[in-house]
Amino acid sequence: MGVLREVVEADLPVFYEHQRDPEATAMAAFPSRDRDAFMAHWARTLANDSALTWTIVCDGEVAGNIGCWEADGRMLVGYWIGREFWGRGLATAALAEVAEIVDTRPVQAEVVTTNVASIRVLEKCGFIQVAAHVGDDGIEELVLELR
Ligand SMILES: CC(C)(COP(=O)(O)OP(=O)(O)OC[C@H]1O[C@@H](n2cnc3c(N)ncnc32)[C@H](O)[C@@H]1OP(=O)(O)O)[C@@H](O)C(=O)NCCC(=O)NCCS
Numbered sequence: 062m063g064v065l066r067e068v069v070e071a072d073l074p075v076f077y078e079h080q081r082d083p084e085a086t087a088m089a090a091f092p093s094r095d096r097d098a099f100m101a102h103w104a105r106t107l108a109n110d111s112a113l114t115w116t117i118v119c120d121g122e123v124a125g126n127i128g129c130w131e132a133d134g135r136m137l138v139g140y141w142i143g144r145e146f147w148g149r150g151l152a153t154a155a156l157a158e159v160a161e162i163v164d165t166r167p168v169q170a171e172v173v174t175t176n177v178a179s180i181r182v183l184e185k186c187g188f189i190q191v192a193a194h195v196g197d198d199g200i201e202e203l204v205l206e207l208r
Contacts, residue, residue: 065115
């Protein structure tokens with residue numbers, strides 16, 4: 062059985078809490094959004110026909126989210142799991158499921174070099190490293206791709 066379902070409005074406050082976790086933001090090197098900014102971001106995402114999003118569920122609970130979107134002609138994927146659900150294979154299961162649903166290739170993910178758990182998730186799903194770059198903020202990121 063899969064771990065994905067459609068996003069419903071009631072999931073958003075749970076996603077909001079997940080992205081506020083200091084350990085998670087440090088891991089992803091991605092700052093948390095305040096509530097208004099977070100809800101505005103999700104309103105835009107849900108209204109964007111070229112963005113696909115799913116809620117990741119575990120034992121009936123909202124465990125995280127995963128999404129694909131187009132940016133500058135590239136198809137990108139990103140995901141976030143609530144800390145209490147880490148280490149159960151959920152990100153891997155969710156990404157593998159998305160790779161089955163979405164036909165577009167390549168699909169790319171950008172990940173900071175220090176985020177070894179996320180790099181491992183991508184590699185387990187068949188992504189390979191295709192580039193590395195240092196952003197304006199001095200943070201080094203890898204680009205991994207599923208072909
Ligand atoms: C990164 C993240 C998505 C992983 O989710 P998860 O559901 O725990 O991942 P999984 O359980 O599917 O797989 C994690 C893998 O990383 C490995 N791992 C975890 N921490 C690790 C570490 N510190 N060093 C090396 N490997 C590590 C696990 O052992 C596992 O690999 P294995 O199956 O070969 O043992 C989750 O921690 C998260 O949401 N973090 C915050 C947001 C984020 O970083 N998003 C991704 C941005 S690119």
